[in-house]
Amino acid sequence: MKANLKKTFFLFRLGIVVLILALSYWQIITGPSLAIRPENPRLLKQEEKLLRGRILDRKGRVISFTENKERIYQGPRAIAPLVGYTQAQRGQSGLELAYSSELLGQLPVQRFRNFTRGLLGLVPTGSDLYLTLDLSLVEAAEKALAGRAGAVVGLDVQTGEILVIATSPNFSPNRIAEDWELLTADKKSPLLNRALQGLYPPGSIFKLLTAYGVLKWELVAPGEQFVCSGKIEIDGHTISCYQGKAHGRLDFDEALAKSCNVTFVQLAQRLGRERFYELIEFFALARKPDLGVPVSMCRIPPQKGAGASSLSQLAIGQGALLVTPVQMAMLTAALASGTVRSPYLVREIKSGDVVLQKNESSWQLELETVSASLKNALRYVVEQGTGQAAGIPGLSVAGKTGTADNPHGRPHAWFVGFAPVENPRLALAVVVENAGEGGRFAAPIARLVFEEAMKNGYL
Numbered sequence: 001m002k003a004n005l006k007k008t009f010f011l012f013r014l015g016i017v018v019l020i021l022a023l024s025y026w027q028i029i030t031g032p033s034l035a036i037r038p039e040n041p042r043l044l045k046q047e048e049k050l051l052r053g054r055i056l057d058r059k060g061r062v063i064s065f066t067e068n069k070e071r072i073y074q075g076p077r078a079i080a081p082l083v084g085y086t087q088a089q090r091g092q093s094g095l096e097l098a099y100s101s102e103l104l105g106q107l108p109v110q111r112f113r114n115f116t117r118g119l120l121g122l123v124p125t126g127s128d129l130y131l132t133l134d135l136s137l138v139e140a141a142e143k144a145l146a147g148r149a150g151a152v153v154g155l156d157v158q159t160g161e162i163l164v165i166a167t168s169p170n171f172s173p174n175r176i177a178e179d180w181e182l183l184t185a186d187k188k189s190p191l192l193n194r195a196l197q198g199l200y201p202p203g204s205i206f207k208l209l210t211a212y213g214v215l216k217w218e219l220v221a222p223g224e225q226f227v228c229s230g231k232i233e234i235d236g237h238t239i240s241c242y243q244g245k246a247h248g249r250l251d252f253d254e255a256l257a258k259s260c261n262v263t264f265v266q267l268a269q270r271l272g273r274e275r276f277y278e279l280i281e282f283f284a285l286a287r288k289p290d291l292g293v294p295v296s297m298c299r300i301p302p303q304k305g306a307g308a309s310s311l312s313q314l315a316i317g318q319g320a321l322l323v324t325p326v327q328m329a330m331l332t333a334a335l336a337s338g339t340v341r342s343p344y345l346v347r348e349i350k351s352g353d354v355v356l357q358k359n360e361s362s363w364q365l366e367l368e369t370v371s372a373s374l375k376n377a378l379r380y381v382v383e384q385g386t387g388q389a390a391g392i393p394g395l396s397v398a399g400k401t402g403t404a405d406n407p408h409g410r411p412h413a414w415f416v417g418f419a420p421v422e423n424p425r426l427a428l429a430v431v432v433e434n435a436g437e438g439g440r441f442a443a444p445i446a447r448l449v450f451e452e453a454m455k456n457g458y459l
């Protein structure tokens with residue numbers, strides 16, 4: 001009798017398992033491919049039926065959550081164009097759109113979890129998105145930008161995690177419905193995520209590429225001296241140093257520290273077109289980082305037909321070249337660590353305390369060891385050269401400034417850098433639109449973010 005009861009109970013339990021598997025087959029196995037499109041009415045229905053997951057920073061500080069069917073945002077506005085919004089009339093954007101399925105619990109593992117929760121009479125919930133961002137650094141970057149148009153991107157050099165993104169102008173996602181007309185009519189494009197989508201001429205920060213190349217292929221003799229008369233003619237085009245000033249005699253480190261165009265145009269000729277485009281490959285500048293949210297491709301003039309003059313322009317980051325701040329942060333992080341890493345934004349997807357998905361950098365390209373002399377030269381830029389405003393007592397910072405001419409007013413101010421030089425952890429790219437000199441307007445922003453990173457134990 002007892003054995004019979006046991007057998008019946010076993011069959012009963014087996015029956016439930018079979019039922020669960022059968023019922024969930026079409027939901028779990030066939031469901032997700034149907035549910036990818038965010039405007040899918042079923043997803044909208046899910047929005048009604050379950051509690052959308054939260055978006056949090058790496059330390060668990062809440063950026064967005066749902067209460068009484070309303071999405072509430074409490075992160076800094078500088079990440080609003082990245083986080084995006086989800087709103088009945090205006091739809092979705094940013095991470096809210098890219099990870100809508102996860103936030104609504106539509107991954108197979110989530111669906112199974114919610115199915116069993118349903119059997120137990122519990123409310124189905126979406127999963128939480130834990131970002132790689134640290135809100136303390138975002139707030140420091142936002143404060144440092146002080147409302148000026150531009151962007152800050154910071155990467156963990158060792159992992160590829162994006163620790164900070166700040167973009168300005170921005171918007172309040174809590175007011176997206178009320179402000180919609182104003183936001184879409186605004187010529188400054190506050191909905192645009194400049195850190196990932198902004199395309200700018202890089203100016204002199206692009207000298208990093210030539211600097212790496214001439215050291216890698218040993219095209220500069222030890223102790224070699226260059227002479228700058230303030231301008232140089234290439235193929236009938238004249239390229240001048242900043243404000244036409246002659247730098248006189250200088251060595252490689254000084255040429256980088258003073259950002260001498262004349263020397264770098266000469267070095268680019270030594271490098272040649274083929275090796276220059278090889279460097280573009282090495283640093284994955286033509287490869288778009290896959291972050292789920294929209295990212296712009298860098299605009300790199302085609303190699304075919306690039307003459308000496310356009311190579312010179314390219315070497316000093318002018319001409320037809322346009323780059324995104326995130327790619328410049330990647331380039332800087334690669335010089336700091338010796339590895340080009342794909343960056344990422346979502347650290348973990350969690351339901352309660354259960355980690356459903358843990359992310360890491362999806363591809364790496366190993367560079368040959370970056371020479372200590374290049375790192376020292378970049379440190380010299382911050383200690384003695386144009387990047388002094390990024391310097392912090394007690395921390396070794398390496399970097400490069402850029403003052404990028406553009407057809408839309410004053411030059412864009414750039415700074416890229418990393419710290420600490422001996423054991424790099426954080427790489428930053430800063431751009432301020434139409435601000436003027438990079439050393440004056442972008443380098444101080446980097447300093448404030450590095451300082452906050454020190455306070456938070458990253459450096």
Ligand SMILES: [Zn+2]
Pocket residue numbers: 228229230241245246247248259260261262263
């Ligand atoms: Zn010069």
